[in-house]
Structure formats: structure tokens, C-alpha cells
Amino acid sequence: METLIEQIKQGKVWPFAGGIHPPGQKQQSTSRAIERLELPDKLVVSLKQHIGANGKLIVEKGQSVLKGQALTKPSGNWSVPVHAPTSGVITDICPMPSAHPSALPELSVIIEPDGKDTWCELNPVDDPKALSHDELVDIIHQSGIAGMGGAGFPTYVKADTRKSIEFLIVNAVECEPYITADDMLMREHAHGIIAGIELMQHLLNPTLTIIGIEDNKPEAIAAMQQAAKHNESIIVQTVPTVYPSGGEKQLIKLLTGKEVPSGNIPADIGMLVHNVGTLFAINQAVYEGKPLIERVVTVTGNTIHKQGNVWALLGTEIKHLLDCQGFSPVPQQRVVMGGPMMGFTLPTVRIGIVKTTNCILAPDHQELAEPGDEKACIRCSACADACPASLLPQQLQWFAKSKEYDKLNEHNLFDCIECGACAYVCPSEIPLVQYYRVAKAEIKEQQAEQIKAERARERFEARKERLEREQEERQNRHKRKPATKSSDEKQKVADALARVKPKSDDKDSKSAVAAAIARAKAKKQGAELEPDNSEVAKERAARKEQARKYKEQKALEQSEETVDKDDKKSAVAAAIARAKAKKAAQATEADNATDAEPEAVDDKKAAVAAAIARAKAKKAAQATEADNATDAEPAAVDDKKVAVAAAIARAKAKKAAQATEADNATDAKPAAVDDKKAAVAAAIARAKAKKAAQATEAENATDAEPAAVDDKKAAVAAAIARAKAKKSAKEQAETESATDAEPAAVDDKKAAVAAAVARAKAKKAAKEHAEQQAKNESADTHGTDAHSDDSSTDEPEAQQIDNTPESSEDKKKAAIARAIARAKAKKLQQEGTDKS
Incomplete structure (x- = not known):
């Protein structure tokens, strides 16, 4: 089976997908040889004419430059310098429209030629093979050579590749219509192109070099074959005229049958592609020492009278090229940089030629019609077939x-x-x-x-x-390092531990000592350990428990003192309660006397009054019994406190009597009672109230007798008195509620019995009152001598009241009251007999 190289040498071509066949339109510009133009008035040299970073500007405004002098030096990745196309003066360095569809301004050096076209010092190389690889690459780099057939990729990058290159491919296809710059260059400078190819072969050492030329360029094919006949490693291969066979990947497919993977470059598969114009520039840079300052440009189109190819200095304005070739613009004239397929319409002709400019096309409207309005896609797939x-x-x-x-x-x-x-x-x-x-x-x-x-x-x-x-680092620098212990210090610590151990028998103390030693060690070594506070916490808890017990003991003592004080207060309160109960009994008698008036009370009212009288009498009797029982108990109150209590009781009794008078006066105004009866009732009420007050004072004086009972018994007696008083109050409340619940229509028998009981109790109460009064008089006689000092000092008011003899008027009123009570009782009995 034939190898790939054998197939290539036999002239085999592998077609690529897609492609079109537009009209060539190349004959118009190939009828003349390449011409040189006269120097323009100014040159606009853009600093960016290639892919990669701009070079660093090394000239300034007003500076004179020579032809071929560097204006920039490489700076950054894929950066190549630009040079002065001719000698002259730099008039300005400013942004100018760029050779781009947008014509965005880019920094440019504007040179005014001096007309002398004086070269700077050149350094040609007679024997490139004597130079090292890096020296040869540096010459290419400093000459500012970039790809002249496409995007302007820096040539020194391709020349310095470290990858193994099997095929060096020379792109001489020039497939786009109207463009003939490479065709004419091959016709006229084939030997220079072959010399450039040999320099690249020296740098890359490829297995085979293939020159691809379309079959519509017979003169160029012949010239290249003639120039390469002495070099067997160079093959001139003819390819079909199909657009775009000049594309890098398409040409590799045509000549070798290999495809470059998506996202890769030809060097990844052992191939490298160079344009014929680039190789000719390499030849001039090495053998003549000339940097890249000019190139061949095709000037064509129906509006150009002198169509052809010219050597154009870089930076020459397009207007100058058109004027030199006889430009006759038409209305709405279009000027295209590049070919009709891949070129772009310029917004202005005041743009300088750059290293990638291969054609200036100025067509008329019939030659290159204006594109129509965009319409909707009809999904014909013609675009996919042509891609x-x-x-x-x-x-x-x-x-x-x-x-x-x-x-x-x-x-x-x-x-x-x-x-x-x-x-x-x-x-x-x-x-x-x-x-x-x-x-x-x-x-x-x-x-x-x-x-x-x-x-x-x-x-x-x-x-x-x-x-x-x-x-x-700052924290570590300022951090204190723990000091290294000496053997003596370690021994001292061990001795201290040995002394501490036998002294402590208790586990808690041992743990406390151990914790203290551990804390000391940690502190000395700089370790941030938290202290053991268990022992301190135990001590604090013990102190809190002790304080709590002390507070409880103190509170108990204070409560006992409070109980003693409460007993004394209870005795005084019991005395006051007895006085109030007696007062209530007397008030009840007065009410009964008033209610017994025969003129204003009817039968129903009499029954109700009898029931009320019975209840009140029962209540008074119970209160009296309670008072007697309480009076029998010895009191533990001293003389001074008894005197004060008696005075308070008398004052309260007086106030109660006044209130009773007011109430009786208000209640004693029935509509059926005349003024006389009301006055008598009021007088009776006042007499009873005064008598009740005197009786209360007498009891209080009697209760004030000193007792010979000790403190313990007094406390017990006081407690009993409080209990009885509470019980009496409860029974009184129950009696009142029971009395109030009795119906108004009490039967006649009960009314008669109640009347009899009331009379008996009234009689008994009067008798007891007389006996009590006699006792009080005898007590006053004996107590004056024994307590003259105390009574004169501490109880002046009590002595004054108690020693006052009862007047004859009071006795008279009391007799009248008893008579009224008996009359009421008799009347009630008669009414009961009549009803029965």
C-alpha cells in the first residue's frame, strides 16, 4: 500500500466538504506587472497590524525617522514591532481610524515623508545556516513579520514551535475572486519565495514541503516549479479551483487528506501553513535585512481605470492608491478592503494599508450589487451544503x-x-x-x-x-515561649509533691492539692487551662447552708415574739367585743320598748316584732354568757394597757350610742305615730344608750383588775377568749339568718312563749345590772386607795367616769323602760290569747 507521501508526490488531492464556484474576475489585474507608487503626502502607520499585543512606542512627536527604523519594540505576548515605511518626520501620534469594519480609532504614528527615502542601517545575513535557531527566529521577530494572507498571526511564533512538523504547507491558492497579489508575486519573485521556504525548512526541519496552487494560475505554477526544481523536498501541487480552498484547514484536507480537529491548530497534527507573501518577507528580512514595510496590494474594480497590483508602503492611505490607479467613483460608491467574499466595506478611504491588506476593490453597482433586504429563512439548507x-x-x-x-x-x-x-x-x-x-x-x-x-x-x-x-507570624513572634526548666527546678517540684502527699489523708484535700499543683504547672508552662473551682464551690455551698439555717432560727424567734404580742392584743380585742355585745343587748331592749307602742302596731307587725325580739334576746343572752365566760379568764394585760383599752372602749361605746340615737330617731318616724310618741321614744332611746354606756364602763373597770396569773396562763386564756369570741360571732350570725328566715306569720303559741321568755330575760338582765352596779361601787371604794398614784397619772379619764354616781333621773328612766317592756310583753300575751 502506498504511503501518504507517495500519494502526495503522485499528485493525489482529497476534496473537502462544501465549497462554491463564484466568478474569478482575476484577468483585470494580472495584465500588468507589479508597480511601485510615488511617495504619499503622509503615512498613517497603525501600531496594531497583527494578532497580539501592541508594541511599546519608542519614538515621539517631531522626531525624524529613517526608512526601516523601528517605531515600536515588542512588549507582551505575540507582540511584533512596526517600522517606518520611509524617511521623514513624525508629525503626530494620535488615534486614527483602523482597518476594521467598525473603523474604531487606534493609536497611529503619522509620518510626513521627506522624499529622500533614506534607509536605516541594515544587517543582512549571507549564510543563515550559520545562525542558531534562536538568532534566526529573533531576526524574523524583530523584522515585524506577521501572516500576510489571513488574520496576521505573528510568524516568529510559528517558526519557534517545538512540535515536530511533518508537512510544511505553502498557501499559494488565493481562491477569492478579484485578488491576484500572490499570483503576481509568484510570477515575479518565485526565487525569493523559495528562499523563504528553505529558511523555514531550516528552522522546522519538515519531512516534505507542499506548495498548493489553484489550477487557474498556470504562470505561477510554472514559475514556482522552475524555482523549486533544485530542492527535492519541495512539491508544487495543483488543486481544483473551488472556493474556499485557500482556507488553512481546507488546504490541509486537499493536500494531505487529514483534518484538523475542532479547537486544535495544524501544529497539533504535525503541519504548519505559511502564505507566499509571508515567506517572501522572511527572505527579505534575513538575506537583505529589510523589515516588513511594504506588500503587494491588488487594486481593482470597474471604477478603477488602471487595475493591477502595486507595492504599497504600510500606512499608505487607500485614497492615495485609488488616485494613483485612476479612481472614478460613482454615486454611493463602495470601497471594499479584501475580496468580495471575505472583505468588508470601508467607512472612509482615509485608512492606511496594514500587513494583512491584500486587495482594494472599488466596484460599480452592476459589478457588485447592493445586498437586498433580509428576508425570512426558507429552510432550503443551501448554506449548510456550501459550508x-x-x-x-x-x-x-x-x-x-x-x-x-x-x-x-x-x-x-x-x-x-x-x-x-x-x-x-x-x-x-x-x-x-x-x-x-x-x-x-x-x-x-x-x-x-x-x-x-x-x-x-x-x-x-x-x-x-x-x-x-x-x-x-506576628502573633507567633509576640507569643512568649515557655521557659525550659532546669534539673534543679524539676527536683524541687518533685520534693514539694513528695512532702504534700503524706500530709493529706482526706480524698478531697488530696484532690484539692493535686488540682492546685496542676494549675501551678499549667500556669508556669503557659498552657491556657481553666482552674478547678470544685473546692471553692463546696465551701461556698456550706456557707450558704449555714446562712439559711441562721435565717430560719431568727425567723422562728421573731414569730414567737409576735405570738406573745398577738395574745396581748387579743385580750384587749375580747374586752372590746364584750362591750359591743352588751351595747347591742341594750339597744335591743330599747327597740323592743319602742316597737311595743300599741297605737301604731297591727297584729301582723306584732308577730314579726315578737320573733325579732326573741332572736335578739337569745343573741343578747349568748353574748352575755360569752362575756361572763371570758371575764372569768385571767388576763395578762398590765395596768397601763388595760386603762388605755378601757378608755378606747368607752369612746367607741359613746360613738355607738350616738349612732344608735340617730338610727332610732330615723326609724322612729312611722307615718301613723304622732310627734309626741316620737319624742318619748327618742328620750327612751337616749336613756337606754346612756345606761348601756355606763354599764360598759363598769365592766371595763372590772376587767381592769390585775391578774396574778403568769405569762403562760395568760397566753392560754387569751387564746381561749379568741376562740369563744369567734364562736359567739358565728352563732350570732347563724341566729340572725335563722331569724330572718322565719315567716312573718308565726303561730300564736310560739309568740306567747317568746313573750314570756322575753319578760323573764328582761327581768334577769335588770337584776344582773343592779348587782353589777353594786360591785362596781365597792370596787371603786377599795381601788382608790390602792391605785391612787396610777389612776391619777395614767387613767384620769377612767377615774372620772367610773366614780360618777348614778343620778335619780337615770333610775327613773330605767324604771320607765322596764315598765314599757312588761306592758309590751303583757300585750303580746293577750293578743296571743285572743287569737287562740
Whole structure:
């Protein structure tokens, strides 16, 4: 089986997908040899004429420069210098319109030629093989050579590749219509091109060099074969005339049958591609020492009277080229830089020629018609059939319009070589290439922003790590290191521990000592250990328990004192309660006397009054019994306190009598009773109230007798008195509620019995009152001598009241009251007998 090299030498060609056959239109510019133009009035040399970073400017405004003098020096990645195309003066350094569809301004050096065209010092090389690889690459680099057939990729980068190159491919196809710059260069300077090829062979050492030329250039094919006949490693290969066979990947497919994978470059598969114009510039740079300052440019179109190719200095304005070739513009004239397929319309002709400018096309309206309005896609698939990169132009256009950049990358947008074949065949006249160019620019800008953000993030993280590291170093620098213990110090600590151990028998004390030693060790060694506070906590808890017990004991003592004081107060309160009960009994008698009036009381009222009288009498009797029982108990109150209590009781009794008088006066105004009876009733009420007050005073004086009972018995007696008083009050309340619940219509028998009981009790009460009064008089007589000092000092008011003899008027009133009570009782009895 034949090898690949054998197949290539036999002239085999492998076709690529897609492609179109537009009219060539090359005869107009190949009828004349390449001409040289006269010097222009000014040259606008852009600093950016290639892919990569701009060079660093090394000249200034007003400076004189020589032909071939460097204006910049390489700075950054893929940076190549630019040189002065002729001698002259730098009139300005400013932004000027660029050779781009947008014509955005780029920094440019404006040179005014002096007309002398004086060269700077040149350094030609007679024997390039004597130079090292790096020296030869440096000459190419400093000469400012970049790719002259396409995007302007720096040539020194390709020449300095470290990858193994099997095939060096020379692109001499020049497939685009109207362009004939490479064709004429090969016709006239084939030997120079072959010399440049041999220099690249020396640098790259390829197995085979293939020159690809379209079959529509017979003169160029013959010239190149003649120039390369002495070099057997160079093959001139004729390829079919199909557009775009001049594309790098398409040409590799045509000549070798290999395909460059998506996202890769030809060097990845052992191939390298150079344009014939680039190789001729390498020849001049090495053998003549000339930098890249001029190139061949095709000036053609129906508006150009003198169509052909010219040697144009870099920076020459396009207007100068057109004027030199006889330009006759038409209305709305278009001027295209490049060919009709991949070129772009210039917004102005005041733009300088750059290293990648190979054609200036000035067509009329019949030659290159204006594109029509864009119409809707009819899905004819003509664009996909014509695409040489086997892409889907229709989908790419949709994604580009909707700015779906991820999908554009998925559909390999950057494999598009922007040949324009899809737009050429589109029946809807959709400018597909323009969509792709805009999308590519936006994606590159987005990627640049992402790279910038990533670098900023990396810088931030690096700075953060650096600051943290510096902070940690500062802390470690100021941190005190624990001092190293000597053997003597260690021995002292061990001896101290040995002395401490036998002294402590208790486990708690041992643990406390051990904790103290541990804390001391930790503190000395600089360790940040928390102290053991268990022993301190135990001591604190013990102190709290002791304080709590002390408070409880103190509270108990205070409660006992309070009980003693309460007993004394209870005795006084019992005396006051007895006085109030007696007063209530007397008030009841007065009410009964008043209620017994025969004129204003009817039968029903009499029955109710009898029931009330019985209840009140019973209540008074119970209260009297309780008082007597209480009086029998010895009191533990001293003389002074008894005197004060008696005075308070008398005052309260007097106040109660006044209130009773007011109540009786109010209640004693029935509508059926005349004024006389009301006056008598009021007088009787006042007499009873006064008598009740005197009786209370007498009892209080009697209760004031000193007792010979000790404190313990007094406390017991007081407690009993409180209990009885509480019981009496409870029974009184129950009696009142029972009395109130009795119906008004009490039967006659009960009324008679009640009347009899009332009379008996009234009689008994009067008798007891007389006996009590006699006792009080005898007590006053004996107590005056015994207690003259105390009574004169502490109880002046009590002595004054108790020693006052009862007047005859009072006795009279008391007799009247008893008579009224007996009359009421008799009347009630008679009424009961009549009813029965």
C-alpha cells in the first residue's frame, strides 16, 4: 500500500466538504506587472497590524525617522514591532481610524515623508545556516513579520514551535475572486519565495514541503516549479479551483487528506501553513535585512481605470492608491478592503494599508450589487451544503440573534472561517457572516471579562492568604515561649509533691492539692487551662447552708415574739367585743320598748316584732354568757394597757350610742305615730344608750383588775377568749339568718312563749345590772386607795367616769323602760290569747 507521501508526490488531492464556484474576475489585474507608487503626502502607520499585543512606542512627536527604523519594540505576548515605511518626520501620534469594519480609532504614528527615502542601517545575513535557531527566529521577530494572507498571526511564533512538523504547507491558492497579489508575486519573485521556504525548512526541519496552487494560475505554477526544481523536498501541487480552498484547514484536507480537529491548530497534527507573501518577507528580512514595510496590494474594480497590483508602503492611505490607479467613483460608491467574499466595506478611504491588506476593490453597482433586504429563512439548507467547515449556519444564525452563547459554542461557532459561502448562496439574502462576527466578538469579550474576574479572585485569595500568614507570624513572634526548666527546678517540684502527699489523708484535700499543683504547672508552662473551682464551690455551698439555717432560727424567734404580742392584743380585742355585745343587748331592749307602742302596731307587725325580739334576746343572752365566760379568764394585760383599752372602749361605746340615737330617731318616724310618741321614744332611746354606756364602763373597770396569773396562763386564756369570741360571732350570725328566715306569720303559741321568755330575760338582765352596779361601787371604794398614784397619772379619764354616781333621773328612766317592756310583753300575751 502506498504511503501518504507517495500519494502526495503522485499528485493525489482529497476534496473537502462544501465549497462554491463564484466568478474569478482575476484577468483585470494580472495584465500588468507589479508597480511601485510615488511617495504619499503622509503615512498613517497603525501600531496594531497583527494578532497580539501592541508594541511599546519608542519614538515621539517631531522626531525624524529613517526608512526601516523601528517605531515600536515588542512588549507582551505575540507582540511584533512596526517600522517606518520611509524617511521623514513624525508629525503626530494620535488615534486614527483602523482597518476594521467598525473603523474604531487606534493609536497611529503619522509620518510626513521627506522624499529622500533614506534607509536605516541594515544587517543582512549571507549564510543563515550559520545562525542558531534562536538568532534566526529573533531576526524574523524583530523584522515585524506577521501572516500576510489571513488574520496576521505573528510568524516568529510559528517558526519557534517545538512540535515536530511533518508537512510544511505553502498557501499559494488565493481562491477569492478579484485578488491576484500572490499570483503576481509568484510570477515575479518565485526565487525569493523559495528562499523563504528553505529558511523555514531550516528552522522546522519538515519531512516534505507542499506548495498548493489553484489550477487557474498556470504562470505561477510554472514559475514556482522552475524555482523549486533544485530542492527535492519541495512539491508544487495543483488543486481544483473551488472556493474556499485557500482556507488553512481546507488546504490541509486537499493536500494531505487529514483534518484538523475542532479547537486544535495544524501544529497539533504535525503541519504548519505559511502564505507566499509571508515567506517572501522572511527572505527579505534575513538575506537583505529589510523589515516588513511594504506588500503587494491588488487594486481593482470597474471604477478603477488602471487595475493591477502595486507595492504599497504600510500606512499608505487607500485614497492615495485609488488616485494613483485612476479612481472614478460613482454615486454611493463602495470601497471594499479584501475580496468580495471575505472583505468588508470601508467607512472612509482615509485608512492606511496594514500587513494583512491584500486587495482594494472599488466596484460599480452592476459589478457588485447592493445586498437586498433580509428576508425570512426558507429552510432550503443551501448554506449548510456550501459550508466548508460542515457547520449548521441556519442554527448558528438563530443562536447569534438570541445571544445564546453557550449553544453557539456547542455548535462550534469558532470553526467558522467567515468565508461567506453561506451568505453567497442564501436566497433570502441573510448576512450570515455578519451575525457570526458580532457573536464572536461578544463571546471573546465575555471570556475576557471572565478571565479578568478569575484573575481578580486569585489575587484576592492570594492577598487574603498573605495577610493571614503575616498576622499569624506576628502573633507567633509576640507569643512568649515557655521557659525550659532546669534539673534543679524539676527536683524541687518533685520534693514539694513528695512532702504534700503524706500530709493529706482526706480524698478531697488530696484532690484539692493535686488540682492546685496542676494549675501551678499549667500556669508556669503557659498552657491556657481553666482552674478547678470544685473546692471553692463546696465551701461556698456550706456557707450558704449555714446562712439559711441562721435565717430560719431568727425567723422562728421573731414569730414567737409576735405570738406573745398577738395574745396581748387579743385580750384587749375580747374586752372590746364584750362591750359591743352588751351595747347591742341594750339597744335591743330599747327597740323592743319602742316597737311595743300599741297605737301604731297591727297584729301582723306584732308577730314579726315578737320573733325579732326573741332572736335578739337569745343573741343578747349568748353574748352575755360569752362575756361572763371570758371575764372569768385571767388576763395578762398590765395596768397601763388595760386603762388605755378601757378608755378606747368607752369612746367607741359613746360613738355607738350616738349612732344608735340617730338610727332610732330615723326609724322612729312611722307615718301613723304622732310627734309626741316620737319624742318619748327618742328620750327612751337616749336613756337606754346612756345606761348601756355606763354599764360598759363598769365592766371595763372590772376587767381592769390585775391578774396574778403568769405569762403562760395568760397566753392560754387569751387564746381561749379568741376562740369563744369567734364562736359567739358565728352563732350570732347563724341566729340572725335563722331569724330572718322565719315567716312573718308565726303561730300564736310560739309568740306567747317568746313573750314570756322575753319578760323573764328582761327581768334577769335588770337584776344582773343592779348587782353589777353594786360591785362596781365597792370596787371603786377599795381601788382608790390602792391605785391612787396610777389612776391619777395614767387613767384620769377612767377615774372620772367610773366614780360618777348614778343620778335619780337615770333610775327613773330605767324604771320607765322596764315598765314599757312588761306592758309590751303583757300585750303580746293577750293578743296571743285572743287569737287562740
